[in-house]
Amino acid sequence: MKIEIPKSKASRLVNAGGVILVTSSYKDKNNIITLAWHTPISRDPALLGIAIAKSHLSYELIKKSEEFIINIPSIDILKQVVFCGSISGNKIDKFKESKLTAEKAAQLIKTPIIKECIGHIECSLRDIKDIGDHGLFIGEAVYASAEEGLFDETWQINKTKLIFHLGGDLFTTNTEKINIPKY
Numbered sequence: 001m002k003i004e005i006p007k008s009k010a011s012r013l014v015n016a017g018g019v020i021l022v023t024s025s026y027k028d029k030n031n032i033i034t035l036a037w038h039t040p041i042s043r044d045p046a047l048l049g050i051a052i053a054k055s056h057l058s059y060e061l062i063k064k065s066e067e068f069i070i071n072i073p074s075i076d077i078l079k080q081v082v083f084c085g086s087i088s089g090n091k092i093d094k095f096k097e098s099k100l101t102a103e104k105a106a107q108l109i110k111t112p113i114i115k116e117c118i119g120h121i122e123c124s125l126r127d128i129k130d131i132g133d134h135g136l137f138i139g140e141a142v143y144a145s146a147e148e149g150l151f152d153e154t155w156q157i158n159k160t161k162l163i164f165h166l167g168g169d170l171f172t173t174n175t176e177k178i179n180i181p182k183y
């Protein structure tokens with residue numbers, strides 16, 4: 001037997017994807033937003049999509065600067081991840097308040113990476129699709145990096161724990177690696 005899930009909660013059936021922190025910057029304003037809605041959409045060119053609500057400051061900053069960085073947090077900074085997803089950068093300086101460190105990116109001009117994150121994808125904005133109450137920002141990866149020892153073809157999940165969002169206030173993390181060769 002299957003139970004009906006309200007349409008407003010349908011996204012939670014597919015959610016459980018890794019949580020990311022997206023940094024943006026325009027003029028003197030640096031910002032961080034927590035996102036659960038994101039996906040790779042093309043291998044060559046390497047394109048990634050992130051969905052940002054139109055009301056968020058990050059929407060404006062990325063639209064104006066035409067660049068953004070996907071930072072991958074580990075479970076060690078879960079509290080800061082929730083903080084950056086709870087309050088708008090319109091009201092505070094999230095780098096200062098969360099005690100996360102802004103570091104110069106390898107390729108992008110203005111937007112900083114978050115030093116405490118274990119991976120980074122620097123993206124140049126290719127397009128914004130107006131979709132419902134969110135904008136789908138399509139970024140082309142211009143540079144990607146990961147903490148040495150934690151990434152070898154894939155995340156080494158015996159060495160680090162990623163954050164997955166179940167919805168609302170609930171999160172989970174990885175437990176075991178399962179290797180099943182393709183048929």
Ligand SMILES: Cc1cc2nc3c(=O)[nH]c(=O)nc-3n(C[C@H](O)[C@H](O)[C@H](O)COP(=O)(O)O)c2cc1C
Pocket residue numbers: 019031032033034035036037038051052053055056057058059081082084085086087088089090134165
């Ligand atoms: C775990 C988690 C996941 C979130 N995922 C998204 C998302 O995918 N898209 C979005 O627009 N907001 C998402 N949010 C909400 C924003 O992070 C939040 O509203 C943030 O304060 C907006 O920041 P800004 O106004 O500084 O850009 C999420 C929040 C949390 C805690």
